[in-house]
Amino acid sequence: MLRLLDLDEPPAFRVERPNGQSPYFLTCDHASARIPRSLGSLGVSAADLQRHIAWDIGVAGVTVKLADALDAFAILSGYSRLVIDCNRQPGIPESIVRQSETTRIPGNEVVTVEEAAARQQQLFLPYHNRIRTELEARRAQQRHTILISMHSFTPRFHQVPRPWHAGVLYNKDARLATELLRHLRAEPGLVIGDNEPYAVSDTTDYTIPVHGERRGLLHVGIELRQDLLATGAGQSEWAERLARAFISILRSGDTWCKF
Ligand SMILES: [Zn+2]
Numbered sequence: 001m002l003r004l005l006d007l008d009e010p011p012a013f014r015v016e017r018p019n020g021q022s023p024y025f026l027t028c029d030h031a032s033a034r035i036p037r038s039l040g041s042l043g044v045s046a047a048d049l050q051r052h053i054a055w056d057i058g059v060a061g062v063t064v065k066l067a068d069a070l071d072a073f074a075i076l077s078g079y080s081r082l083v084i085d086c087n088r089q090p091g092i093p094e095s096i097v098r099q100s101e102t103t104r105i106p107g108n109e110v111v112t113v114e115e116a117a118a119r120q121q122q123l124f125l126p127y128h129n130r131i132r133t134e135l136e137a138r139r140a141q142q143r144h145t146i147l148i149s150m151h152s153f154t155p156r157f158h159q160v161p162r163p164w165h166a167g168v169l170y171n172k173d174a175r176l177a178t179e180l181l182r183h184l185r186a187e188p189g190l191v192i193g194d195n196e197p198y199a200v201s202d203t204t205d206y207t208i209p210v211h212g213e214r215r216g217l218l219h220v221g222i223e224l225r226q227d228l229l230a231t232g233a234g235q236s237e238w239a240e241r242l243a244r245a246f247i248s249i250l251r252s253g254d255t256w257c258k259f
Contacts, residue, residue: 003117004036010078012126016064022072023144024246027131027207028063029086030056030151031076036123040224042082043106052154053100054080058229059152065239066150070246073134077127082108085118087149087206091116094204101158118208131197131211139215146176147212147219152226153197165228166238167193169221171200172213176249178219198223 005012014158027119033055041049057176067074077086082105088095096116098108112118138145149169155162166184171179177194184192200208200221213221222242229235 004118004122012078012123014076015189016067016074020071022070022145024148025145026067026072026074026148027062028060028076028150029207030081031060032078033080035080046225053103054082056152058225059150061235062239063150066242067235069243079123084122084124089206090120106155124197145217147217149207149221152224155225155227164193165225167196167223169200169219176218179249180220220245228257
């Protein structure tokens, strides 16, 4: 097996608040723009590697701050989605993309079966196996778990401005999303998307369908607009806003859903 990571490189994921007591459980699939040294730059310019095509700008900071505010377990992927996307089923074309929007990814144009397997085994699977292990342990302890999948989106898509400050995402189970929408929309001045700018689906997502829906866990996807997360202050503002909403939802849990 090809070895992707040198011993001095960061691991495939990192965990914050491993002993967090909250039922909330945070995932951040696109937390990092890092590329393993062994893959060079994938042929992508340094400027493009800092764009959203490589990662979800700003959302790692919000995830860590939200984990602190809730005392919640959080897991963040360690490498760029351009290497392998942790929110796509391995093997489909969107898992290792040859082009992202209009940017070619030369290092992904010819990926052998062995190279694809190495990316899956050494980056994708450690991240998802850690999630699985944690969820199994919590179930064994009869702890309630509520999955929150954190993402960020670009202010414009193909030159068209997006009006939302944030989006609340779901697929088959809208219970938690409905509550979160209600809380966020109660704040004046915020435009909150209902399954906008994206909806969760079995083909365009992995984390919520596999870890949330299949386990029957309450869950929600969150998309935050990247320009609002450009500074630490912006990240704190959104972490605090989401923490208020999630704490309030938990307190009123009996009235809308049995955990
Ligand atoms: Zn994302």
